[in-house]
Amino acid sequence: MKHLLSAADLSRDEALGILDTAARMHAIQTREVKKLPPLRGRTVVNLFFEDSTRTRSSFEIAGKWLSADVINVSAKGSSVSKGESLRDTALTVAAMGVDALVVRHNASGAVQRIAQWVDCAVVNAGDGTHEHPTQALLDAYTLRGRLGPIEGRHVVIVGDITHSRVARSNVLLLNTLGARVTLVAPPTLMPSGVASWPCTTSWDLDEALCGKAHGDVDAVMMLRVQHERMDGGYFASAHEYAATYGLSPRRLDYLGEGVPVLHPGPMNRGLEISSAAADGAHSVVLDQVQAGVAVRMAVLYTLLAGGEEVAV
Amino acid sequence: MTLRAAVEPGSGAIVLSAADVSRTIDRMAHQIIENLDPAAAVLMGIPTRGVPLAKRLAARIEVFCGKLMPVGSLDITLYRDDLKLRGVRPLGETVEPEGGITAKTVVLVDDVLFSGRSTRAALDALSELGRPSAVQLAVLVDRGHRQLPIRADYVGKNVPTSSGQSVRVRLAELDGEDCVSVVEA
Numbered sequence: 001m002k003h004l005l006s007a008a009d010l011s012r013d014e015a016l017g018i019l020d021t022a023a024r025m026h027a028i029q030t031r032e033v034k035k036l037p038p039l040r041g042r043t044v045v046n047l048f049f050e051d052s053t054r055t056r057s058s059f060e061i062a063g064k065w066l067s068a069d070v071i072n073v074s075a076k077g078s079s080v081s082k083g084e085s086l087r088d089t090a091l092t093v094a095a096m097g098v099d100a101l102v103v104r105h106n107a108s109g110a111v112q113r114i115a116q117w118v119d120c121a122v123v124n125a126g127d128g129t130h131e132h133p134t135q136a137l138l139d140a141y142t143l144r145g146r147l148g149p150i151e152g153r154h155v156v157i158v159g160d161i162t163h164s165r166v167a168r169s170n171v172l173l174l175n176t177l178g179a180r181v182t183l184v185a186p187p188t189l190m191p192s193g194v195a196s197w198p199c200t201t202s203w204d205l206d207e208a209l210c211g212k213a214h215g216d217v218d219a220v221m222m223l224r225v226q227h228e229r230m231d232g233g234y235f236a237s238a239h240e241y242a243a244t245y246g247l248s249p250r251r252l253d254y255l256g257e258g259v260p261v262l263h264p265g266p267m268n269r270g271l272e273i274s275s276a277a278a279d280g281a282h283s284v285v286l287d288q289v290q291a292g293v294a295v296r297m298a299v300l301y302t303l304l305a306g307g308e309e310v311a312v
Numbered sequence: 313m314t315l316r317a318a319v320e321p322g323s324g325a326i327v328l329s330a331a332d333v334s335r336t337i338d339r340m341a342h343q344i345i346e347n348l349d350p351a352a353a354v355l356m357g358i359p360t361r362g363v364p365l366a367k368r369l370a371a372r373i374e375v376f377c378g379k380l381m382p383v384g385s386l387d388i389t390l391y392r393d394d395l396k397l398r399g400v401r402p403l404g405e406t407v408e409p410e411g412g413i414t415a416k417t418v419v420l421v422d423d424v425l426f427s428g429r430s431t432r433a434a435l436d437a438l439s440e441l442g443r444p445s446a447v448q449l450a451v452l453v454d455r456g457h458r459q460l461p462i463r464a465d466y467v468g469k470n471v472p473t474s475s476g477q478s479v480r481v482r483l484a485e486l487d488g489e490d491c492v493s494v495v496e497a
Contacts (some may be wrong), residue, residue: 017402020402020403021402021403024387024403024404024405024406025403027405027406028406031440031441033440036390036440037390037391037436038389038390038391038395301390301400302400305390305395305396305400305401306395306396306398306399306400306401307395307396307397307398307399
């Protein structure tokens with residue numbers, strides 16, 4: 001495995017290998033000395049063309065705890081703002097002898113293009129509305145921590161599917177790991193090609209959570225309504241969206257005990273998720289953040305620590 | 313004459329049978345008791361097969377002297393100097409023994425001592441967990457060919473080998489039987 005561009009790149013064994021490695025890395029986080037040596041002398045560049053706090057900082061911490069040198073390049077204040085092309089920027093950074101580029105870009109497919117141009121490993125840290133594979137891995141890690149093996153589980157993903165790279169990566173990875181996924185969104189926020197995704201869809205949250213499937217839901221993932229990517233009216237009002245697709249205290253009561261509620265953050269409280277859901281016993285939002293560092297350590301370790309695969 | 317009916321093809325020449333393995337572990341347990349105070353020492357097994365060996369040593373030490381030696385495991389993968397020479401390796405589990413390792417005598421336990429590089433990595437890994445008062449090394453088999461200035465304090469059996477051979481240790485906990493054999497590569 002040279003790059004991590006899509007959750008679909010991962011076989012079941014590769015995905016489980018990363019999750020197992022992440023569990024080992026997680027155990028190290030409770031130690032007094034968190035620094036580990038395997039990426040000593042390696043350089044990782046976080047190349048972020050779009051704002052990010054948790055993804056960028058968790059990749060930075062992950063790299064540093066594995067002893068890599070980590071450099072952050074953000075588009076603001078770089079030569080990108082002077083009009084440099086994507087290709088030139090990527091090649092310029094890669095030419096400095098870096099071992100991995102961790103790239104976020106607001107255009108879908110930009111990270112895949114960069115991977116074709118450079119020689120180093122490329123990790124997709126989110127490209128437009130396309131994919132965010134490390135988020136899917138940390139969600140799977142969090143689910144595994146709460147539920148045990150993911151195979152056979154049923155996960156309901158609710159909200160702005162159209163603009164969500166998290167949803168697509170999660171559907172692909174959860175499918176690889178043997179879980180069933182139901183997507184719930186208003187028709188305007190359900191992507192047009194969703195029929196070809198390995199999941200079922202619904203427009204009715206109450207039906208999905210407590211209809212005939214009641215008691216069959218193992219986890220609920222709420223997605224952020226991405227105002228910044230919306231160019232028109234996708235729903236009548238915030239109030240109406242919250243009433244029909246928000247995880248309200250009433251809907252929270254449908255969920256069985258121990259059914260985790262996930263949210264990739266940042267949360268719009270009162271819109272897609274109520275404070276009762278975000279802060280209550282079901283919420284695993286902070287577990288997700290903590291898993292982020294361990295999972296990204298596992299990804300960097302898997303891509304960079306080994307040498308060429310040699311048949312033994 | 314011993315019957316070796318159950319030897320599968322390719323399993324090589326047996327150097328320790330199941331009975332030999334348990335006798336050897338008993339002898340090493342006695343040596344450890346003679347050499348140090350089990351109350352102020354811990355056993356740290358190096359995954360994979362060092363861990364069950366450390367547990368067996370602790371069980372025998374308890375039988376022989378009535379003192380319980382805490383057992384831990386120490387994964388050395390991240391500290392190896394040959395990570396780049398192979399594909400990515402899965403990580404083993406590191407478990408600190410009860411009471412930690414600081415100011416204790418730590419006995420590292422591994423199945424085979426060969427180049428000494430694993431032991432060097434283990435010393436690095438150990439220093440992240442605390443500061444032991446002393447570190448010793450117990451191995452079931454010493455096969456020679458050291459590449460670093462490292463020696464074992466407790467050796468189950470010295471097995472002369474050529475560098476082309478490999479030593480295969482099988483333990484009941486992981487492999488269903490106790491057996492050490494030398495296999496031609």
